[in-house]
Amino acid sequence: MKILLYNSEYKDQWDDLVRNSRNGTFLHQRNFIEYHRGRFRELSFMIYDDKDRLLAVMPGHIENKSYYSHQGLTYGGLVLSNDIGAKCVLDIFEHLIFTFRQQGFTRFVYKAIPHIYHRQPSEEDLYALFRLKAFVCERNISSTIDLRNCRIEYSTQRKNSLDRARRKEITVQRSEDYASFWGILADNLFSKYKKSPVHTLPEIELLGRLFPDNINLYLACDKEGEIIGGTVLFITDQVVHVQYIAATEDGKRNGTIDQLINFILNSDIFSDKKYFDYGVSTECGGYYLNEDLINQKEGFGARATLYDIYEIIL
Numbered sequence: 001m002k003i004l005l006y007n008s009e010y011k012d013q014w015d016d017l018v019r020n021s022r023n024g025t026f027l028h029q030r031n032f033i034e035y036h037r038g039r040f041r042e043l044s045f046m047i048y049d050d051k052d053r054l055l056a057v058m059p060g061h062i063e064n065k066s067y068y069s070h071q072g073l074t075y076g077g078l079v080l081s082n083d084i085g086a087k088c089v090l091d092i093f094e095h096l097i098f099t100f101r102q103q104g105f106t107r108f109v110y111k112a113i114p115h116i117y118h119r120q121p122s123e124e125d126l127y128a129l130f131r132l133k134a135f136v137c138e139r140n141i142s143s144t145i146d147l148r149n150c151r152i153e154y155s156t157q158r159k160n161s162l163d164r165a166r167r168k169e170i171t172v173q174r175s176e177d178y179a180s181f182w183g184i185l186a187d188n189l190f191s192k193y194k195k196s197p198v199h200t201l202p203e204i205e206l207l208g209r210l211f212p213d214n215i216n217l218y219l220a221c222d223k224e225g226e227i228i229g230g231t232v233l234f235i236t237d238q239v240v241h242v243q244y245i246a247a248t249e250d251g252k253r254n255g256t257i258d259q260l261i262n263f264i265l266n267s268d269i270f271s272d273k274k275y276f277d278y279g280v281s282t283e284c285g286g287y288y289l290n291e292d293l294i295n296q297k298e299g300f301g302a303r304a305t306l307y308d309i310y311e312i313i314l
Contacts, residue, residue: 001088003095006044006057014046017054017081023113023122024057024079025236026214033059035207036072043067047092055084056092066107067100075307077113078125089124093132101314108312110134114305116144116239116275129310138309139286143278143294143302145265152265155299158258165255169223172263178205178217181230185246197244204232218263220247220256229256233264240270241277261300278302 006014011030018024026032033044040061047056058078060069070076078089100108112126145152154162175181182201189195199207208215214236220229229247233240242264247256265276281294 001050001055001091001095002048002052003092003099004046004048006042006046010046013054014057017057018079020081022080022082022120023077023118025113025117026211027073027075027234028057028059028079031210032207033070033073035203035210040070040072045096049083049088053083054081055088056080062105065105066109067105068109069111071109071111073111075113075117076111079113080122080124082120084124086124086127090128090131093125093128097132097312097314105314108134108314109137110310110312112308112310114142114307116277116305117236119237129312132312134310134312136308137285137311140280140282140307141286141289141294141304142280142307143297144305145276145278145300145302146274147265147270147276148274152301154301158296158299161255161258162262163255164253165259168254170220170228170251170254170256170259171223172218172220172260175217175219175230176208177219177227178208178232180227181217181219181232181244181246184227184229184248184251185244188246215243218260220251220260222251222254228254229260231260231264235270235273238273239275239277240264240273242279245279257296265300275305276302277305280307 015029018028041063042061044060045058046054049055056078058069059073059076060067061071078092080089097108110129115123179201182197182204185197189197208217214234216233216235218231218233219227222228228251231245232243234243245257245260264270278297281290281297282288283290
């Protein structure tokens with residue numbers, strides 16, 4: 001086995017492995033990782049076998065004597081080829097831990113890829129973390145619907161909200177007008193949380209151009225054609241994930257958020273996907289559960305998928 005540091009000459013190899021991997025998504029491709037490279041001191045790894053075949057890659061960066069995989073991504077983790085097994089993954093982790101200790105790092109923080117994103121079962125990394133005495137330092141609940149096996153039954157509250165949206169003739173369509181939606185989203189986040197979107201408007205516009213099949217914007221309009229809400233979806237082979245969703249005050253009163261979700265769940269556009277993932281409803285490392293928010297999501301029939309972050313003290 002051979003473990004090399006990533007550099008730009010390996011970009012095509014890296015992206016080819018991610019596209020053909022068991023568990024990688026477009027978030028692991030180099031164009032996505034590097035859109036915010038100025039914020040992180042990257043230290044990513046490429047793992048080869050003795051015949052120089054690329055077996056796995058791991059995006060990561062270092063900060064304050066800690067190694068992260070990866071704070072800039074919803075999930076980081078080890079991306080696996082079809083040729084790699086449990087013993088090899090354990091060897092990789094043991095080698096990395098030894099190297100981190102030799103380099104004077106004090107922590108290894110690892111964002112596991114949630115199982116719903118796996119094309120094939122790929123939890124060898126969780127076994128390796130167990131063997132190395134990692135602990136769960138953060139656990140967030142995301143609300144997920146299995147689109148293949150679950151007959152979706154909406155709650156009465158969700159049905160009533162959708163009735164209001166239909167009476168107001170709210171329609172949903174795909175758009176490239178990120179600027180109009182970003183104004184609504186920014187107002188929502190600042191008024192409620194005093195926060196800004198994770199992505200700036202130029203960043204999400206850039207990512208939308210780089211990944212037009214994976215990042216889609218859908219806008220909701222009233223019968224006069226005014227934009228009253230929208231959602232940005234991150235779309236992978238397996239999952240339709242709500243990255244952002246927001247509505248104006250008028251849109252909220254008239255069921256716009258529910259109309260957007262209902263559109264996604266019932267649209268033929270996403271009929272080939274296995275899961276709809278509505279996003280997390282927890283804060284403070286998972287210790288605070290936003291009960292109103294998760295109640296709205298569960299009203300569509302969604303149930304918990306865990307987004308876990310592990311830590312090893314070095």
